[in-house]
Amino acid sequence: MTQVPPPFDPELAAALEAIKDMISPSLTSEEIEAVRTGPGIQLLGELDLTDGGFFEVEDRAVPGPEGAPDISLLICRPAAEPAAGPRPVIYYVHGGGMVLGTNRVGVDGPLAWARELDAVVVSVEYRLAPEHPHPAPVEDVYAGLLWTAEHADEITGDPERIVIAGASAGGGLCAALALLTRDRKGPQPIGQFLQCPMLDDRNDTPSSYQMAGLGIWDRTSNETGWTALLGEARGGPDVPAYAAPARAEDLTGLPPAFLDVGSAETFRDEVVAYASRLWQAGGVAELHVWPGGFHGFDGFAPQAALSQAARAAQLRWLRRILG
Amino acid sequence: MKELAGRLTALDPDAGAAVRVIAYFDRLSESRAGLEALVRGAAVLSGVPARLFDADRRVQVRVEPDGTRQDSDLPPDPGWPSAALTPDGAPALWLERAAAQPSVVDAVILERAAGAVRRVLDRTRGRAPIDDPALVETVLDATAPEAARLHAARRLGLDPAGQARALAPYDGRPRIAPAHPETEPPHAGHRLGIGPVVPVLDLPRSWTAARTALRFTADGTAQDPGARVVHADDLGGIALLADLVVPGAEPPPDVRAVDTAAAATPWLLATLHAVASTASLRAAATEINVHHSTLQDRLAHAEQLLGWPVRTPQGRLRLQLALTMRHLARA
Numbered sequence: 001m002t003q004v005p006p007p008f009d010p011e012l013a014a015a016l017e018a019i020k021d022m023i024s025p026s027l028t029s030e031e032i033e034a035v036r037t038g039p040g041i042q043l044l045g046e047l048d049l050t051d052g053g054f055f056e057v058e059d060r061a062v063p064g065p066e067g068a069p070d071i072s073l074l075i076c077r078p079a080a081e082p083a084a085g086p087r088p089v090i091y092y093v094h095g096g097g098m099v100l101g102t103n104r105v106g107v108d109g110p111l112a113w114a115r116e117l118d119a120v121v122v123s124v125e126y127r128l129a130p131e132h133p134h135p136a137p138v139e140d141v142y143a144g145l146l147w148t149a150e151h152a153d154e155i156t157g158d159p160e161r162i163v164i165a166g167a168s169a170g171g172g173l174c175a176a177l178a179l180l181t182r183d184r185k186g187p188q189p190i191g192q193f194l195q196c197p198m199l200d201d202r203n204d205t206p207s208s209y210q211m212a213g214l215g216i217w218d219r220t221s222n223e224t225g226w227t228a229l230l231g232e233a234r235g236g237p238d239v240p241a242y243a244a245p246a247r248a249e250d251l252t253g254l255p256p257a258f259l260d261v262g263s264a265e266t267f268r269d270e271v272v273a274y275a276s277r278l279w280q281a282g283g284v285a286e287l288h289v290w291p292g293g294f295h296g297f298d299g300f301a302p303q304a305a306l307s308q309a310a311r312a313a314q315l316r317w318l319r320r321i322l323g
Numbered sequence: 324m325k326e327l328a329g330r331l332t333a334l335d336p337d338a339g340a341a342v343r344v345i346a347y348f349d350r351l352s353e354s355r356a357g358l359e360a361l362v363r364g365a366a367v368l369s370g371v372p373a374r375l376f377d378a379d380r381r382v383q384v385r386v387e388p389d390g391t392r393q394d395s396d397l398p399p400d401p402g403w404p405s406a407a408l409t410p411d412g413a414p415a416l417w418l419e420r421a422a423a424q425p426s427v428v429d430a431v432i433l434e435r436a437a438g439a440v441r442r443v444l445d446r447t448r449g450r451a452p453i454d455d456p457a458l459v460e461t462v463l464d465a466t467a468p469e470a471a472r473l474h475a476a477r478r479l480g481l482d483p484a485g486q487a488r489a490l491a492p493y494d495g496r497p498r499i500a501p502a503h504p505e506t507e508p509p510h511a512g513h514r515l516g517i518g519p520v521v522p523v524l525d526l527p528r529s530w531t532a533a534r535t536a537l538r539f540t541a542d543g544t545a546q547d548p549g550a551r552v553v554h555a556d557d558l559g560g561i562a563l564l565a566d567l568v569v570p571g572a573e574p575p576p577d578v579r580a581v582d583t584a585a586a587a588t589p590w591l592l593a594t595l596h597a598v599a600s601t602a603s604l605r606a607a608a609t610e611i612n613v614h615h616s617t618l619q620d621r622l623a624h625a626e627q628l629l630g631w632p633v634r635t636p637q638g639r640l641r642l643q644l645a646l647t648m649r650h651l652a653r654a
Contacts, residue, residue, distance in 0.1 A: 007354065008354070010350075010351055010354035010355065010356035010357075010360055011351065011356060011360045011363070011364070013350050013351075013353075013354050014346075014347045014348070014350040014351045014354075014356070014360075014364065015347075016350075017346045017347060017349075017350040018343050018346065018347050302389075302390065303363060303366075303367045303388075303389055303390025304360075304363070304390060305359065305360065305363070305390070307390070308390060308391065
């Protein structure tokens with residue numbers, strides 16, 4: 001197995017250099033608590049969710065999965081009256097390796113799309129591993145989608161135009177959500193937006209070895225996240241598709257997918273493989289592999305030329321899906 | 324995971340400590356990032372728009388702090404912090420910070436970015452700022468219509484209202500170089516005639532002068548001592564000799580005398596050149612690494628072979644003329 005990694009894009013390499021003291025490629029389970037309470041979360045709280053008053057923001061408690069606590073949805077909708085009927089809904093699932101983050105994390109991306117597309121953003125707070133292993137996170141995410149579809153009119157949303165979207169672990173949860181709602185005949189999203197998604201608990205692709213110790217979220221972090229979610233079952237024969245969508249045997253009947261990933265990240269090969277399998281199953285998928293991109297590069301270095309290109313491609317796909 | 328650190332990113336201008344700035348630009352340079360990436364780095368790290376404008380190379384890049392390219396036709400404000408690309412050059416890189424307070428971080432950003440920009444320009448455009456042979460030929464051709472020459476000049480990125488000079492390499496295509504005196508045209512040890520700086524439309528004249536200057540160059544070896552690079556501007560009246568000596572024709576008698584003497588005496592040309600080109604015999608001896616008395620012996624011998632004295636002022640002039648005409652007479 002080759003150990004020579006593809007080079008990072010020059011601008012992204014420089015950005016990595018600038019943040020290397022603040023973020024290590026490898027997260028161990030002992031470090032989860034420290035990162036959760038670290039300065040990152042605090043900074044996130046300072047994000048202006050109204051985007052200068054453009055959005056009305058509310059946190060709403062809605063029923064969780066059966067027998068489980070309520071979940072909280074962050075709902076951001078344009079304060080103005082809808083221009084033309086109900087709005088499309090971006091149902092967002094945050095990232096954080098299944099072990100970190102809140103429904104504020106990364107929501108500035110969907111808010112920027114919503115501003116362009118006159119859409120509503122709903123960002124779900126799901127329970128985190130290891131305290132809440134599978135299926136708690138994905139069931140919370142499903143419960144939030146149910147509420148959103150059933151109460152779309154309350155938030156100026158159109159239940160027929162829901163795009164599910166997520167990055168990293170959130171992307172993996174979205175892919176799982178698409179499988180789950182297909183099988184349960186639940187709400188049918190019109191698109192699944194999977195940004196550098198975390199799909200495969202086996203952690204054994206060439207890219208996962210190639211990028212060990214490099215960039216963001218290497219195979220050590222990945223093992224930490226999946227083990228938190230699945231315990232000893234991780235990598236074994238009995239991992240369900242709703243936990244790790246790469247395990248799914250049947251990828252037919254899913255909504256059109258957008259997938260993007262960097263060529264220089266752990267998830268490269270599992271994301272490319274998932275897109276290929278969607279096509280092989282007769283599905284619709286758009287795949288972008290950004291050369292020299294590390295995990296989540298467009299979030300860490302949004303100014304870089306590659307990030308601008310990636311974000312433009314994301315928005316173009318959303319425009320097409322939402323008509 | 325990504326968004327957590329996303330908020331922490333050191334691309335936040337508040338976190339722009341000098342060390343990080345240096346690491347950022349070093350890394351960009353290492354991976355051979357282009358001009359736009361460097362200007363973007365300056366904009367992102369400073370939190371204000373950054374712009375690069377290099378008149379010589381016709382390069383213009385302006386980037387907003389959000390990383391988007393937004394070129395502007397408005398001239399830079401002289402009050403903005405700026406940096407030159409060369410030690411005494413004009414400002415070429417600006418941070419658009421109004422009412423600028425002197426800031427250490429701004430200064431570090433400008434210094435590192437300017438250094439990296441200069442290396443990219445040297446690498447990508449410095450060698451041959453202007454290189455399309457057909458266009459260069461048109462600009463240097465006095466018989467081409469003025470409109471055609473102006474058109475070619477623009478295509479080459481030359482400012483038709485600006486100045487430039489022609490270069491005549493011994494083995495290579497004609498070239499055009501920027502006017503700036505601090506920009507020494509690259510020649511890498513080859514024979515090169517350099518024309519005077521002239522308005523772009525007068526470049527045929529600079530080209531003629533550069534070719535004349537080329538005839539005065541030498542290989543700079545023991546068999547062909549002399550300057551490899553000659554500026555037409557430095558020739559003065561000596562340039563008139565070029566019209567009198569026809570290349571490839573029968574050389575003047577003094578040149579034949581030098582050639583005959585040199586054929587039998589290996590040290591002769593280097594010795595005579597040293598005497599002709601230094602201020603004193605002592606300096607000439609040092610130049611060719613011989614003892615002063617050895618030089619005196621050699622010169623006595625040379626005077627016998629040549630048939631005229633080389634240690635008197637008149638004789639030295641005759642020697643200089645002979646050596647110069649020897650270059651001019653080459654085919």
